[in-house]
Amino acid sequence: MATNATAATDERFQTFGEFWPYYVRQHSKKTTRHLHFLGTTLAMACAGGALLGGRKSLALLAPLVGYGPAWVSHFFVEGNKPATFDYPLWSLKADLLMWTKMVAGTMDAEVDMAMAEAIVAEAAGDVMTTEAAADVITDGDARVSGVHSSVPTNGSVPTNGAGR
Numbered sequence: 735m736a737t738n739a740t741a742a743t744d745e746r747f748q749t750f751g752e753f754w755p756y757y758v759r760q761h762s763k764k765t766t767r768h769l770h771f772l773g774t775t776l777a778m779a780c781a782g783g784a785l786l787g788g789r790k791s792l793a794l795l796a797p798l799v800g801y802g803p804a805w806v807s808h809f810f811v812e813g814n815k816p817a818t819f820d821y822p823l824w825s826l827k828a829d830l831l832m833w834t835k836m837v838a839g840t841m842d843a844e845v846d847m848a849m850a851e852a853i854v855a856e857a858a859g860d861v862m863t864t865e866a867a868a869d870v871i872t873d874g875d876a877r878v879s880g881v882h883s884s885v886p887t888n889g890s891v892p893t894n895g896a897g898r
Contacts (some may be wrong), residue, residue, distance in 0.1 A: 759845075
């Protein structure tokens with residue numbers, strides 16, 4: 735199980751449940767999420783047009799229109815590295831989950847909870863599971879889509895209070 739959320743460490747996420755809160759925190763700004771939504775929608779439209787319309791050129795265009803806006807948002811809005819570089823399949827799954835939550839109108843609350851959990855974990859001065867942080871925040875009444883991890887904040891928080 736990863737204890738640091740950055741790919742710069744030797745530790746990697748072992749499950750999608752560990753990866754998801756990290757992914758959510760990497761998309762903390764609405765503009766980032768909106769650009770991802772745009773890119774994912776355009777990529778799905780291109781893929782659908784390629785499959786249903788037999789236009790192979792649209793299949794080639796799908797990654798460009800999908801990743802283009804997303805990567806622009808990471809580099810110029812969020813100021814971080816796209817998770818796709820280190821976790822391509824989980825990142826794709828998370829992109830689709832985020833897209834679904836945006837359609838449902840629940841993604842903003844997901845981000846709020848993930849960010850609050852990160853603050854609680856950081857305040858604890860050590861690695862705290864996001865489930866434990868959610869318990870502190872909500873007194874056990876709410877969960878972040880049933881997905882929890884033992885990953886602190888966005889990777890910038892040292893474990894065991896070191897480097898503070």
